[in-house]
Amino acid sequence: MTKENQRMPKWVPRATALFLAGVALLGAIVWVLIRIRSLIIVILVSLFLSFAIEPAVNWLARRGWRRGVATLAMFALILLAVAGFLFAMGSVLADQITKLTNEAPGYISQIERWLEDQFGIVLETDSLIAEFSSGGSAARLASNVAGDLVSIGTALMSLVFQTLTVLLFTFYLVADGPKLRRFLCSALPPSKQTLMLKGWEIAIDKTGAYIYSRTLLGLAAFFVHWVVFALLEVPSPVPLALWVGIMSQFVPVAGTYLAGLLPILIALLHQPVSALWVLIAITVYQQIENYLFAPRITAQTMNIHPAVAFGTVIVGASLLGVVGTLLAVPVAATVQAFVSTYIRRHELIDSDLLDDVESDDPVDGEDPEEEAI
Numbered sequence: 001m002t003k004e005n006q007r008m009p010k011w012v013p014r015a016t017a018l019f020l021a022g023v024a025l026l027g028a029i030v031w032v033l034i035r036i037r038s039l040i041i042v043i044l045v046s047l048f049l050s051f052a053i054e055p056a057v058n059w060l061a062r063r064g065w066r067r068g069v070a071t072l073a074m075f076a077l078i079l080l081a082v083a084g085f086l087f088a089m090g091s092v093l094a095d096q097i098t099k100l101t102n103e104a105p106g107y108i109s110q111i112e113r114w115l116e117d118q119f120g121i122v123l124e125t126d127s128l129i130a131e132f133s134s135g136g137s138a139a140r141l142a143s144n145v146a147g148d149l150v151s152i153g154t155a156l157m158s159l160v161f162q163t164l165t166v167l168l169f170t171f172y173l174v175a176d177g178p179k180l181r182r183f184l185c186s187a188l189p190p191s192k193q194t195l196m197l198k199g200w201e202i203a204i205d206k207t208g209a210y211i212y213s214r215t216l217l218g219l220a221a222f223f224v225h226w227v228v229f230a231l232l233e234v235p236s237p238v239p240l241a242l243w244v245g246i247m248s249q250f251v252p253v254a255g256t257y258l259a260g261l262l263p264i265l266i267a268l269l270h271q272p273v274s275a276l277w278v279l280i281a282i283t284v285y286q287q288i289e290n291y292l293f294a295p296r297i298t299a300q301t302m303n304i305h306p307a308v309a310f311g312t313v314i315v316g317a318s319l320l321g322v323v324g325t326l327l328a329v330p331v332a333a334t335v336q337a338f339v340s341t342y343i344r345r346h347e348l349i350d351s352d353l354l355d356d357v358e359s360d361d362p363v364d365g366e367d368p369e370e371e372a373i
Contacts, residue, residue, distance in 0.1 A: 046169030051207035068175045088239040210330040218245040
């Protein structure tokens with residue numbers, strides 16, 4: 001082997017240097033992304049809020065409102081709604097905790113007598129009752145918590161105002177939306193401008209559709225549960241129905257269980273039999289909503305497969321926590337709509353796997369091959 005063959009090829013040092021430089025650049029990008037993760041979350045939340053608010057702002061702008069004033073009006077409306085909800089729920093929880101503290105000794109005595117009468121079990125509950133009596137540690141703790149719950153709405157509202165960065169980003173994204181889009185499009189060729197504006201339009205439409213469909217379903221849940229709770233004489237039927245409507249629609253996956261848990265607990269404190277009827281009513285309504293209301297509303301506003309929605313919620317929660325959970329469904333719908341816009345569709349082949357078969361036997365006078373796919 002000659003010396004020339006033993007020499008390192010000239011491209012190896014260059015390739016090694018480029019590889020090391022690429023690794024260093026990738027590491028720097030990852031480091032920067034980790035450092036600005038909170039800013040990325042703020043921008044994503046602001047984009048979502050801007051997409052949700054912009055249709056209403058555009059509607060007001062077409063009627064002569066200035067975009068800045070219209071945006072501020074929407075902010076004020078949303079903040080008032082949040083403040084009212086938090087105040088109502090804080091008052092309900094404070095009342096129920098106070099009631100539980102006052103009636104806990106009676107509950108404990110009833111349980112003690114029932115166990116002794118039915119099973120002959122004798123429990124010493126004097127010390128436990130003393131904790132809930134006047135001056136007891138449990139009574140003091142519950143009294144403090146109940147007193148603080150009323151002010152939770154104010155505390156959370158101050159937290160909202162502390163998120164000034166999100167509000168500022170959202171305000172400028174909505175109020176100066178056309179100006180921002182003109183600035184971005186000026187740096188792109190016409191074909192790329194069309195693509196960017198199409199994606200922006202789809203994001204606004206799908207986010208607005210998500211908010212619209214969730215609001216309709218939430219209103220339906222609110223009115224139905226309001227009537228049910230009032231008939232069952234559950235305390236504070238209006239705030240509890242509002243809780244069910246908001247939590248079941250705007251909190252993915254766990255929202256349904258959180259929505260039903262609070263009314264059941266409050267009904268249990270009021271009258272145990274009522275808690276059973278509340279559980280039955282919530283369960284029945286969820287089935288009616290899932291199979292009757294939701295498919296019809298979402299088919300007109302936001303068509304996304306339930307399995308895809310569930311998967312995106314899990315991915316969003318893994319990446320961004322609570323924020324990712326809330327943003328997952330509208331983001332998935334936007335991506336699905338954007339991709340479907342530019343994907344060519346083909347005629348489907350004949351296959352049993354593509355048929356939605358309800359029964360093995362065809363209906364009289366109906367040819368199953370004529371069914372639309």
